[in-house]
Amino acid sequence: MIVLGIETSCDETSVALVEDNTVIANLVYSQIQIHKKFGGVVPEIAAREHLKKLPILFSELINQTNINIEKIDGIAVTKGPGLIGALLVGVSFAKGLALRYKKPLVGINHIIGHVYANYIAYPELKPPYIVLMVSGGHTLILKVEENNSVTILGRSVDDAVGEAFDKIARLLGLGYPGGPEIDKISKNGNPNAFNFPKPKMYDPDYNFSFSGLKTAVLYEIKRLIKNGYNENNLPIADLAASAQEVMIDVLLHKVTKAARDNNLKNIVLAGGVAANSRLREKIRALSEEFNFYIPPLEYCSDNAAMIARAGLERIKSGENDGLNFEPVPNFFEMMST
Template sequence: MNILESEKDPIIFGIETSCDETAVAILKGKDQLLSNLVNSQIDVHKVFGGVVPEVAARKHVEVLYKLSLKAFEEAQITPNDIDAVSVSFGPGLIGALLIGVSFAKGMSLSLGKPLIGVNHLMGHIYANFLDFPNLKPPFVTLLVSGGHTAILLVKDYLDFEIIGETRDDAAGEAFDKVARILDLGYPGGPVIDEISKKAQKLYDFPRPLYDKEYDFSFSGLKTSVLYFVRDYPQAKKEDIAASFQEAIIDTLVHKVTKFAIKENIKDIVIAGGVAANSLLREKLNAFKDKLNIYYPRQSLCTDNAAMICRAGYEKYVRNMFDTLELDVVPNLGLSKI
């Protein structure tokens, strides 16, 4: 696949609306981030204990246009200055995705600029290239988010092999469900991470599939917490949360480092919302004498459009454009870039 050679760095406008974050960004070249804006809906959905799809879609409609205008103002360019429009087309909530893709199609058509559909999961991986421009494949990726948990071998920029993935709940999903069991609020990952810092890891929760190759399973761990809360109502929520977090993070770290060491690959890239977890970073840092560990800044761990721009850049320089027939794929996996 030929890579375009251009006298100037392309400017990519990115849109991310796969769930409850409305995000836009403008990227020049590989790593010159001109604008990166995110409108979070956490406070809107918190009262429901989770994301309400229809509400999320309506909020995207309300803010996407205004957020885009603000991005161009911040970047000090006009829409005509961009070279392409990139947008996440899956996986995610169908209504939310449709808002972003429809908006991107409108921009592409009205400006006469190429349209680039980006796999949201691929975007999470590419967030690391924004903070580490010299990072190059091959490397191992631990992708941990609310909807996905997988170990990937990144052979080249657009060449991924799935080494292992969750058979049921994703890591972020397990965090949210356990937070709900403990009545800690939404989203579960950040609150469990925070209260665990001053708690005791008193309880030995199971680590399913710990030594069974590289797949994950977190549903049984969540159920163990549910039964523990029922049987031991006097136990402190903080200690239960800390013990649960220890079990899930131990499993993630064990499997990804085991694979990297076995395959003699020195670089491990962490991607997805759970990449922000402080215990995950702490436990991975313990391997820094053997491995190079990469994880993006906190703002690039959760859903954002900068990562969609960066993934879009790789497709742009390879002439991998989409037509206006681009459709959303709510259950999109990593097999389609």
């Protein structure tokens, strides 16, 4: 079964063709360079870029793969959550193709798409398992049951971890997006140089809070400057490494607690922050107790291959959302559908 995937939830435009667990092609156009000067994604600009690039990427996909679009089995498109203007571009394009070629169309939950990125690398993966979803927009702990039903066990009550990376990177004078910048510079820093707080780490629930960490970094910078440092000689690598260590320690403590409490050994990582090298390194120390599933780097950030792979399951089951569904930008509304 071959499924076309379309992803336009934020600032990556992507199209892909997936056959069962094999990615035939996955094309991604990133808008990072466009939004970098603003220090974050500008929704209107993102939507315009999707509108401009999506038809071009689709034509390139067909030319590269030489696949007759009439021969595919269905189309999967990100329905939400995400930026409403960006989502509308992808959903409208997918509806046009479904109408033109008379193909079944399914709207995919972007969060679930990230989970299914793991099925591309690990076809043997089967529920039940715990998911640690870590991205710029979401930090979640999910439980996926044997019937594929999903329960939210924990979430960030303020900033998502990727958002915290961005804000801390801005405080340190690093570039956008903050996650890769902090990951890179932290390799030269001491993760124990600063004793930053670990918010909610030992609370009985599975929720997260990262906004206070950003404030702690800000106060530490002010303290250093008061004690003789200036903005040009701050120990940036140590500050970055120490903040990163706190975030990773909290993430791993919470997700392993959730796995233990639910008597599960399998933990699935999903989302852009799953690409963090320190997170991957610290997971190795837990590999005797848990089985970690981590998507390949190219499937951590937003991409259409994961959307196609998630859609393949629904299309294989005979599902078809038709042409009447609308994008759902809100996370909680999307998770309830």
